[in-house]
Amino acid sequence: xxxxxxxxxxxxxxxxxxxxxxxxxxxxxxxxxxxxxxxxxxxxxxxxxxxxxxxxxxxxxxxxxxxxxxxxxxxxxxxxxxxxxxxxxxxxxxxxxxxxxxxxxxxxxxxxxxxxxxxxxxxxxxxxxxxxxxxxxxxxxxxxxxxxxxxxxxxxxxxxxxxxxxxxxxxxxxxxxxxxxxxxxxxxxxxxxxxxxxxxxxx
Amino acid sequence: xxxxxxxxxxxxxxxxxxxxxxxxxxxxxxxxxxxxxxxxxxxxxxxxxxxxxxxxxxxxxxxxxxxxxxxxxxxxxxxxxxxxxxxxxxxxxxxxxxxxxxxxxxxxxxxxxxxxxxxxxxxxxxxxxxxxxxxxxxxxxxxxxxxxxxxxxxxxxxxxxxxxxxxxxxxxxxxxxxxxxxxxxxxxxxxxxxxxxxxxxxxxxxxxxxxxxxxxxxxxxx
Numbered sequence: 454x455x456x457x458x459x460x461x462x463x464x465x466x467x468x469x470x471x472x473x474x475x476x477x478x479x480x481x482x483x484x485x486x487x488x489x490x491x492x493x494x495x496x497x498x499x500x501x502x503x504x505x506x507x508x509x510x511x512x513x514x515x516x517x518x519x520x521x522x523x524x525x526x527x528x529x530x531x532x533x534x535x536x537x538x539x540x541x542x543x544x545x546x547x548x549x550x551x552x553x554x555x556x557x558x559x560x561x562x563x564x565x566x567x568x569x570x571x572x573x574x575x576x577x578x579x580x581x582x583x584x585x586x587x588x589x590x591x592x593x594x595x596x597x598x599x600x601x602x603x604x605x606x607x608x609x610x611x612x613x614x615x616x617x618x619x620x621x622x623x624x625x626x627x628x629x630x631x632x633x634x635x636x637x638x639x640x641x642x643x644x645x646x647x648x649x650x651x652x653x654x655x656x
Numbered sequence: 657x658x659x660x661x662x663x664x665x666x667x668x669x670x671x672x673x674x675x676x677x678x679x680x681x682x683x684x685x686x687x688x689x690x691x692x693x694x695x696x697x698x699x700x701x702x703x704x705x706x707x708x709x710x711x712x713x714x715x716x717x718x719x720x721x722x723x724x725x726x727x728x729x730x731x732x733x734x735x736x737x738x739x740x741x742x743x744x745x746x747x748x749x750x751x752x753x754x755x756x757x758x759x760x761x762x763x764x765x766x767x768x769x770x771x772x773x774x775x776x777x778x779x780x781x782x783x784x785x786x787x788x789x790x791x792x793x794x795x796x797x798x799x800x801x802x803x804x805x806x807x808x809x810x811x812x813x814x815x816x817x818x819x820x821x822x823x824x825x826x827x828x829x830x831x832x833x834x835x836x837x838x839x840x841x842x843x844x845x846x847x848x849x850x851x852x853x854x855x856x857x858x859x860x861x862x863x864x865x866x867x868x869x870x871x872x873x874x875x876x877x878x
Contacts (some may be wrong), residue, residue, distance in 0.1 A: 501742060503877050525744035533735025539674035551663045552750075553743045578674075 454478055454633055455500070455602060461508035462495050469495055470654050474509070477635065479601075480628050480647045485637045487654030493637040494532065496654065497606050501529050501637060512601060528600045530608055534591040538580035540573050542590045545579060549594055550590070556598060558617065565596035584611045592616075595623055603627060603638040617642065660745045664753025666811035672761045672876040678723065679735070679761050686719040686766055690773045701778045706754060708777035717764050717827050718793060720798045723762050724817045727754060728873065741877055747875075751807075751866035751873070755799045763795025779842075784843040790834040793854045801826045802859030807872035830857055 455477040468502040469492035477483050485493045498504040500511060502518030516523040536545040543562055550557040557565075564573050569589040579587055588611045595603070603624070609617050621644045624634055628647030661749055663877065693711050696706055731737040740750045770791050771784040805823035809815035837850035 498878075503738065503741065505878070521744045521746075524742055529738070529742050531735050531738055533733070533738070535735035535739045537671060537734065537736070539671055544670075548663075548667050551738060552660070552667065552740060554745055566671060599738065 454593065455513050457500065457511045457615045457633070458500060460496070460511070461507040462492050462499065462504075463507045464492075464495060473652070473654070474599055475653045476654055477633050477650070478635060478648075479631045480622065481633055481647050482628055482644060483633075483649050484651045485654060486633065486651060491655035494606055495652055497604055497635065497637065501527060501604050518642045526600050528553075528595070528598050528603050529634050530591060530603075531594070532606050534587050536579050536587060536590050539578060541576050541578055542566055542582070542593070543575040545590055552647070553620050561597050562593075564638075565593040566590075568596050568619075585613060585616070588612060589616065592620060592623075595620075595627075598627075599630075601632045603632060603634040603636075605634065607639075608636055609638050609640055609642060657749060660743070660749050661753040664740075664750050665757045665868055667761060668754055668757035672757070676876055678726065679765070680749075682719050682723045682762055683807070685722055686715050686769065687773060687836055689715040691776060692818065694722065694776045695760055696713060697785065700843070702708065705779060705783075705842065707773060708779050708783075709835040709842075711777075712787060712791075712837055713775065713794075713831050713835045716763075716795065716841055717798065719764060719766060720795065720802060721730055722728070722756070724802040724806045725809075727758055727803060728810050729806075732810055732876070737873065738877060739845040741874065747870035747873060748867040751803055751841075751869045752862070755796075755862060755866055757804050758803070759799040760797050763791070763799055768792035779838075783842050786847055787838045790837045790847075790850070790854060793851065794834040794859055795828045797830050797854075797858040797861040800858075800865035801830075803869040804865050804872065807869040810873065810876040832853070833857070841866065 455616060458474045458475040462472045466558050473496065485496060487493050495504060499506050500518065502523065511518050513526065521625065526625065535549060546562045546565060551634060563575060569592055571586065571589055571593070574582065574586070579590060579652060582590070592608065608620060621642050625643065625644050625646035627634060627648070690712055690759060693707060728737060730739065741747055767788055771788050774784045774787055802823055807821045809819045809824060812818060833850045833853045835855070837847040840847045840850060
């Protein structure tokens with residue numbers, strides 16, 4: 454499904470990595486590991502097409518990362534939460550789904566917010582939420598997300614242990630449905646479903 | 657296609673309504689700048705009538721400039737811009753939605769305020785109507801061209817000053833035909849030619865600028 458070959462990344466005169474390649478099939482999870490500054494986020498941004506690689510190629514089911522067919526299959530969660538402080542969690546969730554070109558009913562959105570533990574705070578502007586709660590608003594998008602490729606940058610940051618376990622289960626369920634996922638993380642996480650692979654950067 | 661334009665526009669309008677301080681600051685700037693001239697020049701009706709179109713148009717350009725730096729900056733900072741760029745529709749349509757929303761919260765209110773402010777300059781009713789019409793027709797071009805500048809200076813330190821240097825020269829044609837139409841009416845000549853050119857500028861910039869801005873945004877996101 455997702456195949457990367459001989460990727461080279463140069464950021465500001467410095468070569469971060471070269472010759473990186475992997476193949477990810479349905480139901481497989483790829484952990485990107487490496488020290489701070491090893492180029493994990495750069496590699497993720499290459500995979501989703503925001504950063505063109507210096508050389509090498511990336512294909513997803515035969516499509517290039519910048520194509521619309523690729524983007525229709527992709528769900529990306531970045532370092533930033535992509536939520537608006539002025540909007541409520543419910544509005545943020547519905548807006549982000551609509552702007553991604555999908556549809557979600559209000560009942561489904563409320564259910565997703567309940568699952569991430571924000572029941573009772575749906576109508577509170579996000580500026581009054583804590584860091585962890587804001588992260589949960591961003592993660593609520595994943596609950597009903599059925600796109601086959603998830604690319605998650607440090608999804609476990611700012612979450613408490615119960616939320617980490619919940620998210621691990623959610624990713625596991627996604628793998629069992631036949632989805633693929635790429636994620637970076639510094640903490641040990643327990644995802645049992647699917648096949649786990651690992652890619653060490655800057656080793 | 658149209659859905660995404662509407663969705664982006666609705667979201668930006670909702671956000672603008674939640675932080676009205678930004679919008680009112682722009683409008684107050686416009687009101688104050690336009691009102692300072694009659695106070696500084698004194699009650700010479702003839703001189704004021706001559707100055708009015710130019711002053712109102714220049715004030716409208718500067719007021720629009722004030723709101724431009726935030727057009728994409730907030731979305732870049734909180735990660736929304738990445739999500740918009742990754743959505744499975746052309747980024748140009750997203751920018752078009754943002755440009756339309758920007759016009760609705762800056763250009764449109766400026767145009768609607770203009771006839772009231774124009775009274776300070778002793779403009780005739782005809783001239784006031786033409787002034788409002790030129791602003792209604794010309795301000796979409798300001799939002800469109802401004803979006804290119806805002807996208808090009810996104811994430812640049814001191815981008816605000818650079819943005820003015822980039823965008824203000826591009827506003828010159830809009831200024832000339834906008835203020836020219838009012839001058840022509842005051843002088844008793846027809847303003848049809850000016851209106852046609854303003855409309856052409858507005859359609860061209862709202863039609864093409866979003867795609868240029870989208871290309872600049874992709875570079876800013878790398």
